[in-house]
Amino acid sequence: xxxxxxxxxxxxxxxxxxxxxxxxxxxxxxxxxxxxxxxxxxxxxxxxxxxxxxxxxxxxxxxxxxxxxxxxxxxxxxxxxxxxxxxxxxxxxxxxxxxxxxxxxxxxxxxxxxxxxxxxxxxxxxxxxxxxxxxxxxxxxxxxxxxxxxxxxxxxxxxxxxxxxxxxxxxxxxxxxxxxxxxxxxxxxxxxxxxxxxxxxxxxxxxxxxxxxxxxxxxxxxxxxxxxxxxxxxxxxxxxxxxxxxxxxxxxxxxx
Amino acid sequence: xxxxxxxxxxxxxxxxxxxxxxxxxxxxxxxxxxxxxxxxxxxxxxxxxxxxxxxxxxxxxxxxxxxxxxxxxxxxxxxxxxxxxxxxxxxxxxxxxxxxxxxxxxxxxxxxxxxxxxxxxxxxxxxxxxxxxxxxxxxxxxxxxxxxxxxxxxxxxxxxxxxxxxxxxxxxxxxxxxxxxxxxxxxxxxxxxxxxxxxxxxxxxxxxxxxxxxxxxxxxxxxxxxxxxxxxxxxxxxxxxxxxxxxxxxxxxxxxxxxxxxxxxxxxxxxxxxxxxxxxxxxxxxxxxxxxxxxxxxxxxxxxxxxxxxxxxxxxxxxxxxxxxxxxxxxxxxxxxxxxxxxxxxxxxxxxxxxxxxxxxxxxxxxxxxxxxxxxxxxxxxxxxxxxxxxxxxxxxxxxxxxxxxxxxxxxxxxxxxxxxxxxxxxxxxxxxxxxxxxxxxxxxxxxxxxxxxxxxxxxxxxxxxxxxxxxxxxxxxxxxxxxxxxxxxxxxxxxxxxxxxxxxxxxxxxxxxxxxxxxxxxxxxxxxxxxxxxxxxxxxxxxxxxxxxxxxxxxx
Numbered sequence: 001x002x003x004x005x006x007x008x009x010x011x012x013x014x015x016x017x018x019x020x021x022x023x024x025x026x027x028x029x030x031x032x033x034x035x036x037x038x039x040x041x042x043x044x045x046x047x048x049x050x051x052x053x054x055x056x057x058x059x060x061x062x063x064x065x066x067x068x069x070x071x072x073x074x075x076x077x078x079x080x081x082x083x084x085x086x087x088x089x090x091x092x093x094x095x096x097x098x099x100x101x102x103x104x105x106x107x108x109x110x111x112x113x114x115x116x117x118x119x120x121x122x123x124x125x126x127x128x129x130x131x132x133x134x135x136x137x138x139x140x141x142x143x144x145x146x147x148x149x150x151x152x153x154x155x156x157x158x159x160x161x162x163x164x165x166x167x168x169x170x171x172x173x174x175x176x177x178x179x180x181x182x183x184x185x186x187x188x189x190x191x192x193x194x195x196x197x198x199x200x201x202x203x204x205x206x207x208x209x210x211x212x213x214x215x216x217x218x219x220x221x222x223x224x225x226x227x228x229x230x231x232x233x234x235x236x237x238x239x240x241x242x243x244x245x246x247x248x249x250x251x252x253x254x255x256x
Numbered sequence: 257x258x259x260x261x262x263x264x265x266x267x268x269x270x271x272x273x274x275x276x277x278x279x280x281x282x283x284x285x286x287x288x289x290x291x292x293x294x295x296x297x298x299x300x301x302x303x304x305x306x307x308x309x310x311x312x313x314x315x316x317x318x319x320x321x322x323x324x325x326x327x328x329x330x331x332x333x334x335x336x337x338x339x340x341x342x343x344x345x346x347x348x349x350x351x352x353x354x355x356x357x358x359x360x361x362x363x364x365x366x367x368x369x370x371x372x373x374x375x376x377x378x379x380x381x382x383x384x385x386x387x388x389x390x391x392x393x394x395x396x397x398x399x400x401x402x403x404x405x406x407x408x409x410x411x412x413x414x415x416x417x418x419x420x421x422x423x424x425x426x427x428x429x430x431x432x433x434x435x436x437x438x439x440x441x442x443x444x445x446x447x448x449x450x451x452x453x454x455x456x457x458x459x460x461x462x463x464x465x466x467x468x469x470x471x472x473x474x475x476x477x478x479x480x481x482x483x484x485x486x487x488x489x490x491x492x493x494x495x496x497x498x499x500x501x502x503x504x505x506x507x508x509x510x511x512x513x514x515x516x517x518x519x520x521x522x523x524x525x526x527x528x529x530x531x532x533x534x535x536x537x538x539x540x541x542x543x544x545x546x547x548x549x550x551x552x553x554x555x556x557x558x559x560x561x562x563x564x565x566x567x568x569x570x571x572x573x574x575x576x577x578x579x580x581x582x583x584x585x586x587x588x589x590x591x592x593x594x595x596x597x598x599x600x601x602x603x604x605x606x607x608x609x610x611x612x613x614x615x616x617x618x619x620x621x622x623x624x625x626x627x628x629x630x631x632x633x634x635x636x637x638x639x640x641x642x643x644x645x646x647x648x649x650x651x652x653x654x655x656x657x658x659x660x661x662x663x664x665x666x667x668x669x670x671x672x673x674x675x676x677x678x679x680x681x682x683x684x685x686x687x688x689x690x691x692x693x694x695x696x697x698x699x700x701x702x703x704x705x706x707x708x709x710x711x712x713x714x715x716x717x718x719x720x721x722x723x724x725x726x727x728x729x730x731x732x733x734x735x736x737x738x739x740x741x742x743x744x745x746x747x748x749x750x751x752x753x754x755x756x757x758x759x760x761x762x763x764x765x766x767x768x769x770x771x772x773x774x775x776x777x778x779x780x781x782x783x784x785x786x787x788x789x790x791x792x793x794x795x796x797x798x799x800x801x802x803x804x805x806x807x808x809x810x811x812x813x
Contacts, residue, residue, distance in 0.1 A: 033257075035591050044799030046791070048500065048522050051556050052386040055595050056676055057478050058555070060386055080679060082591055101490050104445055137675060156447065160473065161671055164482060183486050187445030190483070195454030197442055203400040203435040207407070215408045216432070219415075220424040228292065231416045234465045237404065239605065239620075240284055241467075243455070245404060252406035 019085040036063055036078040036089060050093035056080045059165035062092045062135075075167045077135045095166035097177035100184070109192035111150015118181050121147050123174035130168035130178055136161045140168045140178050147181050155182065156189035206254055215252050257589040258681035260644055263690070269613035270651050270688050277607050277615065278659050287607075289618040295625045301635070302628040303693075304578050304728075309548050315774040317572040317711075324579060326545040330564055333785035334772050336504050337527065339765035342518055344507065347763075348528040351377040351496070352754040353747070354517060356503045356562065357538035359387025360477070360739035361719030361746070363484035365536045366495050368747025374754050376495045377530060378488065379519055381502035381557045381790065385485040388540050388555050388697075388720065389739055392477030393598035393672065394461065395469035396441075396740075397733035398434035401458065405466040407431035414734060417463040417622045418699075418727020421575070426725045429706045430734070433741040438470060441740065446483045448472050449669075459603040461732035463622040469733040474598055474670040477736055501528065502561060502790055505768055506535060506569045506715065509761035514569060514715035516763060520790070531763060533754035534714045536746045537562040538739075541698035541720040544792040547579055551594030552695040561788035562721040566702040568771045571710045574723035575700025580730055583608075583626040585694025587649040589680045594694050597673065599623070599732045601652055601689075604669065605660045609651040609688070610639035616650075624729045627693035634692065641690060649690040658685050697735060699726050708746040714753060718746035 016031030021039060028043040037051060052060030061078035065087045078091060100117035107113050114121065121144055130140035138161055146154040159182030168178045206212070219227065235247045247253065259267065280286075290298065299305055310322040313331055353369040355362045358380030366376045378384065399405040410431040415422055438456070442448065448470050449457045458467045472479035488495055500522045507529070509515040514535045519528040539562025543554025552558070567573060584597040602608070602619040608626075610616050610633050617629035630650050634640030640648030657666050666685045667674050677684045700723035708716045719739040726734060775782055 033590055038794070041794040042796045044795055044803075046793070046795050047556070048791070052382060053391045053555050055391055055553070057475060057672065058386055058390045060383060080591075080676070099486075099489060101492060103490070104487070105443075160447065161475070161675075163478070183482055186447050187483060187486060190445035190447040191443060192445075194447065194450060195452065197400070197438070197448070197450065197454050197456045199402065199455055200398075200400045200435060200438045200442065203398075203402050204439055206402055207432055207435060212406060212408060216411060216428055219408070219411055220428060224420045227412070227415060227420050231412050231420075232292065234409065234412060236465045237460070237467050238284055239286070239460060240282070243451070247404050247466075252408040253404060254402045 019083060021083050021086070022088045024090050025088070030083055032083065034083055036081050036083055037061060039083045040078070050078065050091040054079045057163055059163035060093065062165040062167045062170070063089060064092060065089045075133045075135065075171070077165060080135065092166065092170050095170050097166060097169045097180060099177070099180050104187050104191050107188060109152055109188040111147070111152060113188065114147050114152065114155070114181060114184060115150070117184060118177070120174065120176050121181060124148065124176060125174055127173060129171045129173065133167045133171045135165060135167065136163055138162060143182065144176065144178055147185065152185050152188050153193055155185035159186065212252050259687065263588070263641070266611060266641055267687060270609055270653060273609070273613040274653065274656065278656055281605055281656070281660060287615045287618040290621060290625060295621070298625060298628045298632065301632040302624050303548050303550065303581060304624070306548065310577065314778045314780050316567050316771065317570055318567070321573060321577070323573070323576045324547045326547045327542065327560060327563070327576065329785065330560065330787040330789060331567060332775065332780045332782060333787035334775060334782055335568070335768045336520070336786045337518060337765070337768065339768045342527060342529065342765060344529055344763040344765070346529060347531045349377055349530045351375050351530065351532050352534070353750045354379065354530050354532035354535045355538060356517060356535065357387070357540060358384040358499070359538060359540050359719065360389030360481055360484065360736065361743035362536070362538035363481070363488050364740050364743030365538055365718055365747035365750070366488055367484065368744045369751040370491055370494045372748050372751035374751035377498065377532070378495060379498045379501050379503055379517070379530070381500070381561070383499050384488065384497050385481050386555060386557060387481065388558060389477045389736065390481045391553065391555060391596065392736050393474045393596060394600040395459065395471035395476045395733045396438070396480070396736040397461065397464070397468050397731070398438045398470060398737060399431065399466070399468055400435050400438050400456065400470070401468065405468050407434065409465050410434065410468065413464050413731060415727070417729050417731035419729060420727070422727030423724035425706045429745070430725055430738060430741055434737055437737060437740045437744070441480060441483070444483050444487055446472065446479050459600060460620060461599055461603055462620045462626060463731045469603065471600065474600060474672045480736060480740070503565060504788060505765065506565050507763050507765060508569060508712070508767050509763055511759045511761040513713040513759065513761070515761065533758035534716065534750035536716045536718060536750050537566055537702065537721050538718050538743060538746070539721045543695045547695055550581065550693070550695040551585060553582055553585055553594060553596035554695065557791065559789040559792060560698070561790065562717070563701060564788045566710065566715065566717060566721070569712050569715060569767050571702045571712060571715065571717070573700065574703045575726070575728060576698070576723060578699040578728040579695065580623055580697035580699050581627040581693040582696035583623055583630055583693050584652055584691040586689065587647050587692045588643050588690040590645055591680065592676065596694070596696070597652060597689055597691055598670070601654055601657065601670070604657045604665070606656050607653045609653055611641045612639065613651070622729055622731065630693055643690065647692065649692040651688040652691045653688045654684045655686055655688065697730055699723070699728060699730055707749045708742050709749065714758065716746040716750050718742040
């Protein structure tokens with residue numbers, strides 16, 4: 001069995017119940033508690049493509065499957081979907097989706113930008129297959145509708161959980177690449193529309209303060225014992241303090 | 257799978273003590289944090305302190321150094337290549353800067369190398385962005401709130417977390433560059449969680465004296481990674497990307513400089529020669545070595561390849577004797593085992609509890625201390641919660657967060673974890689999570705200076721593959737910071753080196769021959785092993801036994 005199941009302090013482990021699955025049409029019997037990913041490994045596959053973080057966030061392991069007596073194609077991430085008896089499985093480890101090339105700095109943060117870079121969004125027929133295909137439960141059709149309406153902020157917000165696995169695009173009859181529309185909108189929003197973090201700018205401006213350079217220089221040359229003393233005496237911001245808490249010691253902090 | 261009836265009964269004990277614990281939290285009364293002496297004492301339960309887990313390196317620049325056996329096994333292996341058979345005169349790719357690794361450090365390095373005028377080739381074992389960066393959840397530290405924080409305090413926290421052993425120059429670079437990195441990421445369009453006026457939200461992490469952990473929901477690393485990946489792909493004329501092509505050996509030229517690498521195309525199984533004026537190793541960590549059989553939060557490709565390549569080329573290792581075990585890896589349900597449960601849950605107020613629903617440790621100790629406390633609770637004290645697969649865990653009381661900070665907080669701040677557990681029939685806004693330490697981060701790595709230079713001219717290292725920044729223990733939120741800070745520096749430094757210092761020469765693999773010879777001379781029992789590992793082997797041994805016609809070297813044919 002796979003090492004990902006871990007081996008710390010294993011006591012007893014019951015014999016697993018085996019269920020049949022069909023990997024690209026071939027039948028294998030695998031333990032019923034495994035995810036599709038681990039089931040493939042159990043069946044003897046050394047995964048190269050179609051396996052990434054193994055934790056549902058990188059989008060490497062988009063998978064389609066179907067059950068006997070059903071015409072319906074279902075989808076999921078192989079690392080997150082537990083096997084079920086008789087499923088027919090195939091992975092889509094790569095999807096050749098169109099990605100526009102752009103300079104985020106000079107792009108106007110408008111719906112027109114999305115429309116110009118991905119004009120195919122207007123071919124959307126509103127079938128909702130994308131939404132049904134999303135392993136992250138994102139309302140993909142919803143954010144594509146917002147893209148068509150030109151609402152960049154809404155696209156950014158509604159697509160935020162996207163792992164860019166490509167399952168939506170693989171199933172789209174209008175041949176859209178929804179996940180690339182999403183990242184474009186999020187970057188436009190993050191760069192141009194979201195209010196700027198002025199405190200970051202101020203902190204950067206203060207990096208050249210002489211007091212800071214001097215204080216750091218002193219810390220760098222201190223002995224471990226001296227450092228420990230300073231460390232122990234550090235005032236800690238309380239957990240429940242509000243956003244505008246300030247410390248008693250004004251060393252190296254500034255007001256403006 | 258939802259909690260079993262047995263676990264549900266134990267959850268009742270958690271629920272029973274919860275109202276009082278919430279009240280105490282509201283009053284600002286915390287479980288007493290450990291003193292520095294107590295911290296040191298409890299560390300004997302930490303896996304790093306298990307002497308039988310280590311062994312001595314017998315060859316190379318750090319011989320005599322004792323580190324994890326699993327790492328030494330790879331250092332005590334020969335090259336995948338026969339140096340005599342590699343046609344170094346036939347160059348397949350030529351570039352100014354070769355970036356090995358497509359995570360946060362590699363992407364940052366590529367962007368900055370390009371900005372500084374270099375043509376870049378990124379080679380990566382899996383896809384661009386398939387990296388631990390993608391999986392980092394909690395946040396990124398930076399002293400950006402000047403009225404209460406400064407790189408000065410960040411410096412002290414980093415040093416305290418690292419047991420005061422960190423390289424002071426690297427730490428200073430990390431903390432001073434941090435605010436700039438936040439500005440740069442914001443400019444790239446990364447969507448950090450903000451208040452309405454644009455002020456970024458920040459939280460505490462273990463071992464921080466100020467709330468300086470910036471975040472993007474609970475997918476901070478993914479947000480940074482997908483943004484940087486998108487940007488890398490916006491420069492097809494200057495940055496070429498080669499996926500599923502890991503570097504398996506560095507190439508040095510006859511001037512002693514690093515001048516390229518040999519790649520292995522995982523699909524066609526051919527070896528390819530890259531000639532470069534400078535090389536950046538940004539290969540990340542090694543959780544998939546499953547040190548001491550621990551489960552891991554790491555990415556599939558985290559097999560420490562860069563350590564092997566750099567070490568054979570002559571770069572010493574630093575701080576590799578310490579490995580970070582993240583205190584909170586999921587142990588239930590079985591399908592989620594090893595998965596990271598971000599420290600942000602504890603930062604947001606969730607207590608940690610034993611089988612009796614009692615607190616036994618302050619929830620924001622530095623990671624090594626916190627992990628050691630969990631292990632002691634589950635072993636010596638016998639107060640762990642048993643799982644159906646025969647393991648033990650402790651409770652992480654996530655429902656407290658909604659009670660403390662308002663209903664909906666967990667779903668808003670931890671959407672990724674909420675949906676993951678929801679899929680398995682567990683509602684983390686109402687039920688606690690069961691956790692145990694999981695192999696998380698390689699604290700040490702290849703030795704660098706503050707410009708990410710190594711002892712080999714033309715070879716730079718950035719991110720988890722390097723050692724020194726975090727000393728013996730990294731604090732939460734400093735790894736995302738590390739990859740971007742030192743990735744950017746490496747990109748600049750390598751581009752500058754390629755422009756002004758690079759001296760062309762004949763390509764060679766003599767260092768590989770010498771390393772192989774040293775293994776023979778030291779009578780290291782290599783047993784036919786080769787390294788780097790490239791991918792872990794999780795296939796069924798019963799199936800492997802029947803693969804009669806295949807000859808396996810390591811995990812790949």
